[in-house]
Amino acid sequence: MSTGTEQLVESELDTQEAHAHHGPAKGISRWFLTTNHKDIGSMYLWFSLVMFMTGGCMALLIRAELFQPGLQFLEPAFFNQMTTMHGLIMVFGAVMPAFVGLANWMIPMMIGAPDMALPRLNNWSFWILPFAFSIMLMTLFMEGGGPNFGWTFYAPLSTTFAPPSVTYFIFAVHMMGISSIMGAINVIVTILNMRPPGMIMMKLPLFVWTWLITAFLLILVMPVLAGVVTMMLMDIHFGTSFFNAAGGGDPVLFQHIFWFFGHPEVYIMILPAFGIVSEIIPTFARKKLFGYSSMVYATSSIAFLSFIVWAHHMFTVGIPLMGELFFMFATMLIAVPTGVKVFNWVATMFRGSMTFETPMLFAIAFVVLFSIGGFSGLMLAIAPADFQYHDTYFVVAHFHYVLVPGSIFSIMAGVYYWLPKWTGNYYDEKMGRLHFWLSFVGINITFFPMHFVGLAGMPRRVPDYALQFADFNAVSSVGAFLFGFSQLLFIYNVVCCIRKRNQATDRVWEGAHGLEWSVPSPAPYHTFTKPPKVD
Amino acid sequence: MQTEYQEYYVPHQSYYPIVASVALFCLAFGAGSIMTAAENGGDFGMILLFVGFLLLFFIIISWFSTVAAESRLGLYSPQMDKSFRWGMGWFISSEVMFFAAFFGALFYIRVLAVPWLAGEGEKGVSHLLWEGFVNQWPLMTTPDPSLFKGPEQIVDPWHIPLLNTILLISSSLTLTFSHKALKLNNRTATSLWLALTVVLGATFLYYQVIEYHEAYTELGLTLASGVYGSTFFILTGFHGLHVTIGTIMLLCILVRVLEGEFSGDKHFGFEAVAWYWHFVDVVWVGLFIFVYIL
Amino acid sequence: MNLILSAKNLSRICSYATVSVLFFTVPTVYADWQLNMREGVTEISRAIYDLHMVIFWICVAIAIIVFGVMLYSVIYHRKSRGAKAHNFHENLYVEIAWTVIPMVILIGMAVPATGTLIKMYDARESDLDIQVTGYQWKWRYQYLESGVDFFSSLTTPQEQIVGDAEKTENYLLEVDNPMVIPVGLKVRFLITANDVIHSWWVPDFAVKKDAIPGFINESWTIVEEPGIYRGQCAELCGKDHGFMPIVVEVKSKADFDIWVSEQLLAQAEKAKSAEKRWNLDELMVLGEEVYTKSCAACHQASGEGIPGVFPALKGSLIVQGDPAAHINLVLNGKPGTAMQAFIDQLSATELAAVITYERNAWGDSLGDIISPSQIAKMKQ
């Protein structure tokens, strides 16, 4: 190599030597150049919060438009961009990075590792995201507008008939894919390779287990997403005809590949949530988790099944009968392992000694509301019935129940649960509970009526609707604003917790068990540089 | 534990990741503006793309040099070595899935879509829209030849593709010999076999370029010649890209061997490249069977 | 970006705030709190409704048990009541039970579902075949046996949509030419699309099938009661996806036959109108009408289009250039873009009128007339 590079390498190594094993670097470089899993975790979490607010504001625009029939605020063309961006940002910008952030913070501390296995790669995974999303958001200001074809971007609406900005969208998706794959590799390697002696697999905390399985899902499906957007790119710019019947292709091929990614993707957004809830419930029930090993097996079965159910999103595209039946049965099967999980949580609470701090409130609400979302999922899985449900607000109700009081609630539960460990301070418990109750009420007012308008026949992705859907839509909109503004309490609480001194104990929660509670609060910059003793 | 624990090396700070992210941004934005350019975006895009490549190139070189240097300094424990192995392994798995998407598309189109369009199978009514279209593979006539003119001829698997198969398989063998030699600390043999591998890889690429040139100029087989051309080029094209990357990586390894790096028992960089190369080779065998022969 | 529709919005926001406060006390004008799926008017739709209700109640039952146990523990096993944590965390038999029982329940659901699905897929032996084609943003219905062929698009006036006029009963669910089918006969739909994917859905028939460009999906129905049934496009298909409703009129067989012959007669009439001589003013009046209905959704009433997506016609080189190229473009569209072929959608007169209109509206009048007979000749 040239001498220039060599010097650079040396200077890089020098800084390493000089700083090794002190606290964080001073100033802004701490965040840009860090390799510390806690810093990276925090950045992921802040990024996710910003994205949640962005996507949430888009949701509020949608709800404002849908408050009444008629067009009030948004042009239909712009409404579609809002729907699309809201879905994309929430899925790829809010939920996934939040889980990666939690993984970064907690996995090394939970298994007793000094850091993530590949620290530089870890920082790269994070820093790709802000760039990817700035490209994504920039498309909104380009000629012809941003992506307007739904977060599922079905061809040919997203190829031949798309606005020019779709090209940027494709590259943004590529970048997010790289970030997720690198992140997932890091998680897997950390869990498989960084355990201290004695930390056998069947002793791993469930959050770690669920993340391990999630990471496998990521590695197996993100490249498929990259593949399908690449085919779109080729169809748009290089004259291929993958999704065009005139050349022998098939638009439905797009949907098969997309959902081969897409269905596992929705489990990517729920398995870590299962893990968080499985940590929190035993703590506040002061009782060991019921059925640890069946939890592990159930999670693995869900992950496995998630690969063979994708076409339940496509029951109405005209799949041959045998395919339709296969996908219906496989989808219904998922209720079994998921049920096992729900039953285990309930059995953990049964005969426990429960208290109801904010994380526990969110966790209990998770169990109930996620199950409701699961039940509507099961109804959707019944193929003949799905001919009536498909592409209506019933589906919107289903997935918001599993995503908002599902994934989002679990993230909030996790943040409240671990916040004292991260910051060394207790958050304001009263405000936390208020935040919970407002969110709980808000969420149900927003999304429960969507079941009704959906069954009554309101299609999704419309900026305007017939008069008979008006009442429930107005209710939904009111709920959405209630829920949205309640989140200000959360942000306020977190910020106060970081700044105010209200010293937390090391254990934090009376019933907490696990390695992460054995280190001081706040957790020192480097933990477990020597492997801990595990018994 | 039997051996004493060696601390896991965690670098304190690094500017590589953030610069690499900037590089990706430049690449994505540059490529985006070139592709959507009406009149003026092109130059700007070109500059961005160029900057992106430059940055990425620079980062890759210095990142890997740092890793090698750290390894030389003995900062890496055996546990770290294992981390690299797992990491590379799962990275290759993700690459497998990337190709799986394209293979999946190929199978779907051959087995379902084209027969349906030609009136066969459960969705054969679709034929009403494409009268006269017949099911065949390779697809020489598309459903709508006015939009997508089918290829006139296809690549004969028993000429260049067969040669290329032989080239790649032997390159896998030579690479294995090189690895064996390295393990025995026979450095001359290592570099000779490795050099041969690079030559084989480069020859493969040379023939692929010839094949593409023929396809475009003589056979009428292009990206735009219907879905046969689409699947053909996307599969062979991305494979070719991987061979290119693999060859460059082999070349870097060769340089490092010549500079006296790697020892008989510690040479993960070498092995990682070897894994990658074998993976590329296996994909080719799939291509040869499903794209060229069948 | 044309984000905001009108200046009235601010006052609207204020009134919204008040409305939402009043909401829970004052019943609104559109009092229709329909909660459940419609039973519909076909055997299939009722079978689906029954399936839906069965699964729904099973889920409710499971929910009551599971949440009931949970609620019980939340109430009785709380620390503040002095509950002590027990120390069990495994029980093989219980775990087997709660794996097997759900499995059995699921099989119980799958059996009737399979039966219904098999019936839905049996599109053989139809009495009438209609090809349904989705266009951005209208439907085309071609009756394969009789040759009746027409387009069907939204008629709700723009004033109602933007709130300048009172919304009428079938707001967004009314079309110019409804599909008409006979009662009690098996009608087979051959569903496809011209540009992007649409989905043809009439809830009362429980027919929902995606319209895939280049492919045909089959579906069928036997409607038991005459009447008017309404539905909507159910797959995101671009800007006006929310504005492409479906209306089906179900008539007795006799009335249906009369309707068919009327349609055929009207089609012949329309073709004949091209023989008349039209002057510029007449063409401009008709042209504006056609333009508003067929072109303005994309190219906008002002002819300025939507930058980056739909080109402006005002000042367009094609519109101002050689008439032959212009006519060709409108008649045959531009394959692979949203610009569809209008040759089958509009009559020769309408085509001539709209092209004339384009060439003379928006200030860049060329003064030239495209005569209907000229187009009629090209159409053949």
Ligand code: HEA
């Ligand atoms: C976190 C995300 C998440 C999760 C966990 C799920 C979980 C499930 N989903 Fe959902 N789904 C989405 C996110 C998710 N989904 C999204 C985003 C979409 C829409 C995408 C789009 O089109 O934009 C969607 C759409 C969707 C569809 C397509 C609908 C349509 O477009 O027509 C279907 C159809 O089968 C479906 C089914 C299911 C099923 C069966 C489950 C199961 O996993 C649920 C299992 C859980 C339970 C059943 C409850 C608990 C169980 C018990 C208490 C045991 C006993 C119960 C019984 C025996 C009944 N989902």
Ligand code: HEA
């Ligand atoms: C994890 C994923 C996630 C989350 C959390 C949400 C959250 C919400 N979603 Fe989302 N939604 C999706 C995923 C998600 N959604 C997806 C995938 C789609 C499908 C897209 C498609 O069809 O392609 C969809 C579609 C969708 C629709 C249907 C659009 C259509 O079909 O046209 C609607 C309509 O009401 C909606 C509403 C909401 C609301 C009100 C919230 C609320 O919960 C949001 C509340 C949050 C905030 C408001 C932000 C936080 C608030 C603050 C920080 C306070 C400060 C804010 C203000 C002062 C304004 N969503």
Ligand code: CUA
């Ligand atoms: Cu057509 Cu939606």
Ligand SMILES: [Cu+2]
């Ligand atoms: Cu799914």
